[in-house]
Amino acid sequence: MTLLLEPQGDPNIDSVWTWFEFQIALISQSRSDVLRSISPCRSPVGAALRSHEARFFGFTQTEVEEFFEAQRGELELLTMFELLATTEAILRIEVKARVTARKKDPLSRRFRELARGGGDRIRLDEDILGAMKEDGVSANIIAAFRGALKLRHWLAHGRHWHPKLGRGYAPSDVFDISRALIQSIPA
Amino acid sequence: MEDQLVDFLRVKRDHPARPVIDWQWRKATWIRTVESLYALVREMLRDSIASQDVTVRTFDAQVTEDFVGTYSIPVLEIEAGGERVEFRPKGITVVGASGRVDIRGERDTVTLLADQPEVNTRWTVVLQRVPHLKAAQLDRESLKYALERVMLPLP
Numbered sequence: 001m002t003l004l005l006e007p008q009g010d011p012n013i014d015s016v017w018t019w020f021e022f023q024i025a026l027i028s029q030s031r032s033d034v035l036r037s038i039s040p041c042r043s044p045v046g047a048a049l050r051s052h053e054a055r056f057f058g059f060t061q062t063e064v065e066e067f068f069e070a071q072r073g074e075l076e077l078l079t080m081f082e083l084l085a086t087t088e089a090i091l092r093i094e095v096k097a098r099v100t101a102r103k104k105d106p107l108s109r110r111f112r113e114l115a116r117g118g119g120d121r122i123r124l125d126e127d128i129l130g131a132m133k134e135d136g137v138s139a140n141i142i143a144a145f146r147g148a149l150k151l152r153h154w155l156a157h158g159r160h161w162h163p164k165l166g167r168g169y170a171p172s173d174v175f176d177i178s179r180a181l182i183q184s185i186p187a
Numbered sequence: 188m189e190d191q192l193v194d195f196l197r198v199k200r201d202h203p204a205r206p207v208i209d210w211q212w213r214k215a216t217w218i219r220t221v222e223s224l225y226a227l228v229r230e231m232l233r234d235s236i237a238s239q240d241v242t243v244r245t246f247d248a249q250v251t252e253d254f255v256g257t258y259s260i261p262v263l264e265i266e267a268g269g270e271r272v273e274f275r276p277k278g279i280t281v282v283g284a285s286g287r288v289d290i291r292g293e294r295d296t297v298t299l300l301a302d303q304p305e306v307n308t309r310w311t312v313v314l315q316r317v318p319h320l321k322a323a324q325l326d327r328e329s330l331k332y333a334l335e336r337v338m339l340p341l342p
Contacts (some may be wrong), residue, residue, distance in 0.1 A: 057312055060252075
């Protein structure tokens, strides 16, 4: 199926989190279904397996669990990437809205200066986060998000090197970091 | 309330959600099933064994499974041209089959699955899992395919 690619008008990290939880539930359900099919009282080989479960044909319980653990791991990485990308979209939409509205508050003025200087090439880290920090947004919140951007960079480039992130990340960590940043945007 | 709890657990005992499995019997049957498989493979290789193109031996290995515990079961080793291939039993608690033996060579591993929890079960060779499952009954042709896949390619 070829998807129609359209801009996301109202990006929202809560939607990403809902999607993540739903996918986790599906993985968990599928894992249970497959593990239930491990029974010493079978009839013909593979008869109880649905077509998409054929890949597990002959798997031991350990192999099944390793497979689903790997699926969950991939989902978590993808979710963290999506959370960070969505947060960037929220910030960029905020910048655009403030520039367009010609608001008079200090952050909007900073964004307008950036727009005049950089046009469409406003950088997330140095420009947007820098302006928010100058505007008084908590240095800890900015630093936490900047740290998570290293994770995003690693994910976006195919994870082909060993990342030096300084800490571990779970989806809930990235969600909290992103939400803190979004909520800290001055009105 | 206490009586109701006792009653509930007694009913659960008398009417289990799943059939109660005699794991010791299953294990003993499985070991004999594997020995029967090895006899079948030896028969398929009879001419090659007679001409000493291959040598075949068995030795015991330990397998540990949930419910069944740790037990000893024979591994069949085939040697041809200085290359070894092992038929290694993985166990009876596997998805969609009654038991599994891996054919392990220096290049790859192919899975053999027991169709029934019976000594004289038919065996299925898993040729491919994805994108679609392809399997064949174990016979001389599928054994040749399996050995070709697990052994190093001919020079």
